[in-house]
Every structure is written in C-alpha cells, then in structure tokens.
Amino acid sequence: MEIYDTTIIGFGPAGFTAALYAGRFEMKTMVIGLEFGGYTAKAGIIHNYPGVKKADGYELAKTMKEQAEEAGAKFYDGEVVEIEKKDNNFILKTKDSKTFYSKTVILATGSERRKMGLPREKELENKGIHYCVTCDGPVYVGKDIAVVGGGNAGVSAVLLASEYARKIYLLAAGEALTAEPLNVDRVKGMKEKVEILYKTQVKEFLGKERLTGLLLSREFNGSDELKIDGLFVEIGSLPANKLAKDLGIELNDRGYVKSDTSMKTNISGAFVAGDLCDVFGSFKQNITAAASGALAANSSYYYLRDLNK
Template sequence: MSTTYDTIIIGAGAAGLSAGIYAGRYGMKTLILSHELGGETAQAGVIENWPGDKEIEGFKLIFRFRDHALASGAEIINSPAVSAIREGELFHVTDKAGAVHIGKTVVLAQGSRRRRLGLPNEETLTGRGVHYCVTCDGPVYGGKTIAMVGGGDASVKGILLAAQYASKILFIVRGNELRAEPVNVEHMRALGDKVEVLFDTEVKEIIGTNALEKLVISKPYHDSTDLVVDGLFVEIGAEPETDIAKELGVILDEYGYVKTDCMMYTNVPGVSAAGDLVNHFGHFKQVITASATGTAAATAVFGYLKNARNEK
C-alpha cells in the first residue's frame, strides 16, 4: 500500500530543505523530491553572509541543511517532480522516474531556472563553451580567457569564483553600472587587470560549430566587435519554475511568481510556496530569505493539517 505523506516538498534547495527540517520537527511524515541537491545555494561558491559563518562554501552549507532535514525525519528522493494533481483531499505527485507519491499537503520550492540570452546557437553550444554555472564548469577554464554576461550579484560572485581558474575575464554588462553588493564589487576590483568590464555592451551572436569560437558584441573592443574567448558564462537572472504551480491552479503574481500571503499560503488549500518561487523580497534573493520562507511554508501546511483535524 502506498505511503501517504503529511507533506511533499518539491525542491531541495535552501527553501525546500529548511521546510523539511521544520516539517520533520513538527512530527509530519515528510518527503522531499528534487533532481539535485542544493539549487542556487550549492552553486553559489563562497557565501559570506550566512549568520554564524563568516565564510562557507555553498555546497558545504547545503550538506548541513540536508543532514539536518534527514535527522529531523524527512525522506529525500533524488527524482524531480514532473506533475502534481489534486484528487479529493490528497495530492498525487509524479516524479521523473514515474513513481506517484501521495501527500496531504504540498510545499512548492523548486526555485528558478537560469535565463538564457535567447540567441541562435546558444542551446547548441551549451556545455561546449556556453555555461550557466561557474561552480560546475569554471575549473575547465584554467589559464584561459572567458566572458561573463551579467551585472548583478550572481555574475560578480561568479567572477570571483572564476578568477581562481581563468587568466582573463571579460565582464559584459548591458548597462552603465553594476548592480551587485558593493563588498563583492570591491573584491572584484581587487583582482586588477584580470577582470575587464565592458559597459553598455551586449552579446549579439554566439559563433561556433562544435564548440564556442567567438562572440560578436555590440560595441567594439580593441577596434573589433569579434570577441575571441574560450568560454562564455551567462548570469542574467532566473525565472521561477512554476509549471507544477500552474498545474495545481496556484495563482501567480504580475511578475510570474507564486502569489502567497505573509504566511506563505497560496490560494490552493494545502499548498504553500517558498524560496525563489515567491517574490516577498523583490529581487533580493538570498539563502537566508529562502530558508525563512521555507520554514514559514512548512508551518503553513502544518497549520492547515491541524485545522483540518480539528474540523473533523
């Protein structure tokens, strides 16, 4: 007979694992589904603003979250949810392996997907010179020249990590200023000539057949719009993963994020949401805000079940 969980948490980043910790502590039978552990936190490189740790690598922090969630009684299955439907008072969540998991409540915490430039050849060359994760792919570019597209905190932190490997980094910024935290910009400036910022510049073309050969940019660099680099990293933000939310009938806000109240309840009874899926802090996406909303989302579904029991 299939197990019925008190809650199924979709996503195992900072939000999902924090929800798992609290759900377990509330005595809820808890399942966490995710295709990978850690989400954005695991790819963040060094984190310098997690309270109690002046400096900690993202993947190490997320392993602590995982261990805490498991110790609290949560079960983790490394298979992403691909669909979720409500049947009566229960939710049926199907994972990528085809298994159907049944839960009384759902916490949505899938996070976000990296934005693409939307250029021809981009998808073809992804993994062959075009990348979206410095933590994953930066070590390949030891002693080489790379380009980073961005301007916000994620791109600057990516540069700080990439600088451990690459010999030269060309930072392509569409605007005329950086939007990153001043302390991170200061760390980047300290790298000196290793990093060169190209303001008011965009990538217009990605050239290559079997691998990246060069970029075509909108503004000449050394009298040419051809920019020969070994690798391109794109850090231009992310979009919330809302496919399952939509399937469940969850309302999104005007920006495409899951709409919740201050306690992380959605409009669908028994469904809460957390992390980068919600927009409570605007563009301020941090490990600590993801963790906070995850704990609130777990508390929300715990309260839902408690009220449901009291009504019977």
C-alpha cells in the same frame, strides 16, 4: 496507500529548511527533488549566511539536508512531473512512475537559469557556453573567458572564475554594475585580470564546432569581435513554475507564485517557499529561502491541525 502530512518539492535551502521544521513538528514528511542544493551547492564560498563566517555552498546544503534527515524527513531523488489535488489530498507522480500522496505540499522548485535567446546558444552549450562557474570554471584554468551579467549573479561568477581564468571580460548591459557594493568593489579591484565592458551586449556567437569568440554590440580595443575560450551566462533566472500552474496556483506578472507572508497560496493545502515565491521580490538569498521554508512548514502544520479539529 501511504499518505504524507506534507511533501516538499525541491532540494535547495528552502526545501531542506521546510523539511527540518516539518520534521520537528513531527509531521510525516517526504522531500522530492533532483538538483541537490540548488544554486547554493554551486555558489562556491558563501560569506553572508548568519552564524557561518565562511562556508562552502555544497557543504552548507549537505548540512541542511542532514539536519532535516535527523528530524525525521525522508528523501526521494526524482522529478515530479504531474501534480493534482483530489479529495483534499495531493497526488504527485514522478518521471520514473513513482506516485506519492500527501495532505499538503510545499513547492520549493526554485528557478531556472535564464538563457540569452541567441541563435546557436543551445548548439554551443557545454562547447564554450556555460551557466555555472562552479561546475565548469575549472575547465578554463589559464584561459580567457567572458561573463555576461552585471548583477549579483554575474559579479559573483567573476569572483569565482578569477580563481581559474587568466583574463575575464565582464559584459554589463547597463552603465553600472548592480550587484552588492562589496562584491562590486572586489571585482573593480582586479584590474589586471578583469576588464569591465559597460553598455555592451552579445550580438552573435563566433565559432563552428565550439565557441571561439563573441560579436559585440560596440567596439572594444578597435574591434567588435572579442576572442575568448569560454562564456558564462549569468543574467538571472526564471521561476520553475510548471507544477504551480498545474495546480492552478495564482502567479504574478513575472511568473512567481503569489502568497501571503505565511507562504499560503490560493490553493488550500498548497504552500510555497524559496525563489519561487514573490514575497521577497528580487532579493533572492539563502537566508530568505530558509526563512520562507520555515514559514511554509509552520503554515502547513497549523493548516493540518485546524483541519483535524
């Protein structure tokens, strides 16, 4: 039975960085995940990662993975669906019936896109309703779209979509945009292409076979119906915490994993990294994900060293 020193769950910057550091600590390391690069790979051009003036998100994630591989980490494409701790080891089972054994685990499962929760949302998904501009934005070249969300996710989506769409309606629930000021200024400067609708919410999706418009909570240009070709929902995310729950790891009131600043959880041998942890609050960035991944690997290493004394 092969037992790894640490198994990292998650293919984003937190997981890749944890794997890099675990490898450099000469730990026997396995990384399991499905969605390559997480949000980073879908972010388009990244301007705020130290040491890299301008980087394509996918290429940045690819480089992170390559560095971890060069450090000795192994990778497995799969979804962990079961996890338990037994006799001081962790047992992980994937959807394709593969079983892994590990002395420690680092949960870097990130978060999942928040849905609007309106009727027919699931029915119209990929039929006019989308959750990733990088993935689906090119479909709307020369067309009119709406983006829901006045925070960092929504404003970043508008900047990406501006490369494709003819007209963009940014729907913000509040009286102001809450994204990074630099990006807010960029969006506000696109007056010919971008129309910002403050204090506006979607009440209903219009269209039968696919989305053709939105019923708004207030009138715009004399009507509460907004005709569009596509909608991108960018209203934040929810923690992917199922495996943490299965292990009995303590969560905060928003569902994120509680940990100390060294990424330790209440379960010995289990560590957390990236968007799943509560250490950085709502400030979810590539740099914080990478930093927490490095910390988690460091804590895992010293945990095993102390265990073997």
